[in-house]
Amino acid sequence: MENRPLEYDYTVAKMFMLTTVVFGIVGMSIGVLLAFELAFPGLNTILGKSAAQYTAFGRLRPLHTDAVAFGFTVSGIFATWYYVGQRVLKVSMAESKFLMFIGKLQFWLYVVGVAAAVVSLFMGYTTSKEYAEFEWPIDIAIVVVWVLWGVSIFGLIGIRREKSLYISVWYYIATFLGVAMLYLFNNMEIPTMLATDAIGETNMGSWMHSVSMYAGTNDALVQWWYGHNAVAFVFTVPIIAMIYYFLPKESGQAIYSYKLSLLSFWGLMFVYLWAGGHHLLYSTVPDWVQTMGSIFSIVLILPSWGSAINMLLTMKGEWQQVASSPLIKFMVLASTFYMFSTLEGPIQAIKSVNAIAHFTDWIVGHVHDGTLGWVGFMIMASLFHMAPRVFKRELYSKSLMATQFWIQTLGIVFYFTSMWISGITQGMMWRAHDEYGNLAYSFIDTVNVLHPYYALRGTGGLLFLIGFFMFSYNIYKTMTAGKRLDSEPANASPMGA
Amino acid sequence: MNKLYLWGLIITAAMLGATYATVGYQKGGLNGDIVNMLAIAGAVALVIITIFVVIKYVRQMQTDTATGELADESWDNIGEYKNPVPFGWAIIFLGTMIWGMWYFLVGYPVNAFSQIGQYNEEVAEKTAQFEKKYANVKGDQLVNMGESVYLVECVACHGLNADGNGEIDAADLNQRISEKSVKYAVIHGLTGKLLGTESAMPDRSGLMNANNNYAPITDTEIDAVAKYVADGFKDKNSAGAKVFAGTCVMCHGANGEGVAGMAPQINAWNSQLVVNVLDYGKVGTIGKMPIMDRLNPKQKEAIAAYVMSLSKGE
Amino acid sequence: MFHWLEKHPFLFAVGVFVTIAFAGLIEIVPNFAQASRPTIGTKPYSTLEIAGRQVYIKNGCNTCHSQLIRPFKAETDRYGHYSLSGEYAYDRPFLWGSKRTGPDLMRVGNYRTTEWHENHMMDPVKIVQGSIMPAYPWLFTTKADIETAFAEQVTDQEFFGVPYNKPIPMKDGTTQVVKLAKSIAGANADALAEAKKVASKMKNQDVKDIVAHGEVPEIVALIAYLNSLK
């Protein structure tokens, strides 16, 4: 039974692969525009004065963050789940009409939800809470999509042949549970429609509008308990699920250490949730909550690095693969950036360091070390690995992939060096006093010095985006023009020149 | 040396260089500020640790070989070694956990640290440090200090040259008062706190005609006196001088030097006047000047010196 | 023992859930009640101010501006007294922000004026050389949504017990009442009356025309909100 070849059904995986690419392009293009808006404010009216309110920085920024998080990344998570899930559980989607239906329903509802989210954000419907900007009707759509995904995960697990859950599945389960819990609590809001009754009027303003269930400091606590862990359960946990499958699979190597996987997983689960206080340092939340956030952030380095080290050690003795395969390069560098951002985060979580780093570009730099170098690279690598197997064709071009790798790496380097310098510069300028003990710089002084760094960051982002277009083209050509494969490659993905 | 280490060193050096340049750019560099120093130390540690730890593992990719006992399971043909956890990792993990518990339970239990306490200490320390220094800040130095505060606090409205921002029309501080403002004061009267307490100047119905015939002041007279006052009381033979002598002297003094407790000086700035504007704001024909009372007394004195220096020699 | 839990997906999931859930309780619950108590002198927002706050949120001002003054000398020198928890008691949602591309606005009402905002929002570079803040000219002609603002206030009052129409203690020992109308018509009238006061300090002709016409431009609501930040 163990060796019976199974015909896996990738219909849903393919659908989500498509949205990964599309939302990646949308989200990152907006990111590049935002980056250049800060360097050249004239771009705020790039589509003319009459459309200014739709292209101004403040309106667009949530579109970027939500498009890359809930569009690009979440699509990538779903796409890889519908691929990896079947394979490591040894069961095909084709075996259950019900799960197939759920999968497709999830996809279409997701697309509708994202479309509604994009339109509503453009129109300015937002609750302002970061990564939870959507108004209540879209929240409901998201919850439904999420529940469907849960049905799909546990449904597939229910009919599995492989009794023991592979590491990646642990992480997908955690993603599902974590996001479900966090999203629900942070989005508790009362639609203002409900107040209409109280006062006996009909039609009181916008039906989309709602009021947060929490006020002030409490709202902040809930928001960053959510916000920090949205990072954890969207940008970290599911990406670890990906690397635990795709790196050993692509390289043909066995995972270095089961114990390390185990300790890292439970360590991460336990520690992550305590660290949210580091977004609220020196705010009005109680001192002990802040201290707790800082301490757990430091502890968090180890379970984070545990997974990354496990991956690097899995490649022990396999340097020739790293050197020759751009696909493996993506994953090894992704591990590295994961280590970088999970050391950078804890350092920024030290209260005294945060006194400078908070509110500055250094945080934005930290964010993109993680999102570009880790999330972006891993999702693209996963799709590269999946493409030949779901389309049954050779990857279109290896040299294009290699070029993309170097262009994007350079892009990330520009991004984080510029934000590093501009963040520390601005943080120190805000604090600086002159020889008489007065503030040394007016606020606008601290804005004006940043111009070159903003321009450099924009350039780095543009390089990354160009690389993403190369990626999209490569996948598209693989689908349509790649050399056909008669059998599925066991490990190293076959690539055209 | 291995190429990797070379690259590691190059990247480290580049980041350190960039950070060094960043610090060098600041007025006063690190400024003796512990927060600045810790941030820089953290940044430096970040680069060095990540680069050299990763290089360590990459070296293993280059030289080691994978070994170990394989687990029975294999998922989609992915195997799993039963290798032990890396010793260094385990020790440090354990260490951070113990440290964390110590810190939270023994080191700084619940409310042992107060950020407001820390703030109060910071303020007290800086205040003490600068109070000593303030005693000796006088003359040109005071003007310099005033300019420095001005550039941070006031530029947004009064402009870089203190001539009032053309767009929003804040007062031109290079002169004591504009013709427009004098006219406004005379026509509408004022109920501000230029003297430090609420003090009223009557409007035109309460200001006599220069001929002292109990008729209120006329438009022509207002124009004339406004010109005279705004020009700095120069033309003693003008019609404006006559009006002033007839109508305004009793409150503002013969040359507009002001009368204590009665009416403000209007021929030139004086320190108290500026401080009063900062403490109580001012509403006039130009607009509303906000209260800027969060500045410390020395800063106010310095700004006043600066403002007074602006209209000197004109 | 190893691999045992991984063969029992349900228990595994429960284990994960418990592990991640309880940290949240410890982080959030203990301080919940205390943090929501207003400081003396903190008032709920008026209808016009809420409408302005909605304009602020709609245009993502919070993506560039914080409203949280941290207890550092450099920060209190620049922006005024550090923030206190109770000052946010009526902030739903909170608007602390996480990025200071522009300055903090927690107390901007203390040191900027209606006239200043009018000019700055129309074209920031004209007022502050080198500003990278976008211009917001359309706010001078688009109309503020007073009805939704009113609905928000009613929600605040009905669901969260925000003390409208009740005496609020002030720092100087007096009390003040923030009025909440009983109907949409009343709310519109209140907002307009307040808007007229703000608009009387403004020069823009569009604004004057719209207010004269009995409606409230978004910019007027926004400025009323900014002025209330103290």
Ligand code: HEM
């Ligand atoms: C050990 C792990 C990590 C720790 C302790 C950590 C810590 C931090 C800290 C201290 C901040 C800044 C809060 C502030 O001052 O505003 C932050 C922000 C952020 N981090 Fe991390 N970080 C970690 C890993 C990551 C990873 C792997 C990512 C993946 C992309 C990530 C994404 C973000 C994001 C998106 C923000 C911005 C949140 C906001 O909008 O303000 N972090 N993190």
Ligand code: HEM
């Ligand atoms: C093409 C590359 C990209 C560019 C040029 C770019 C640019 C930007 C810019 C300009 C900001 C606003 C920073 C500010 O307010 O100062 C931003 C924020 C953010 N971006 Fe990107 N971005 C890119 C790709 C991505 C990707 C792929 C992700 C996620 C997978 C991502 C996640 C985020 C997040 C979470 C924030 C919010 C950070 C915070 O609030 O601290 N970005 N990005």
Ligand SMILES: [Ca+2]
């Ligand atoms: Ca929501």
Ligand SMILES: [Ca+2]
């Ligand atoms: Ca943020």
Ligand SMILES: [Cu+2]
């Ligand atoms: Cu965090």
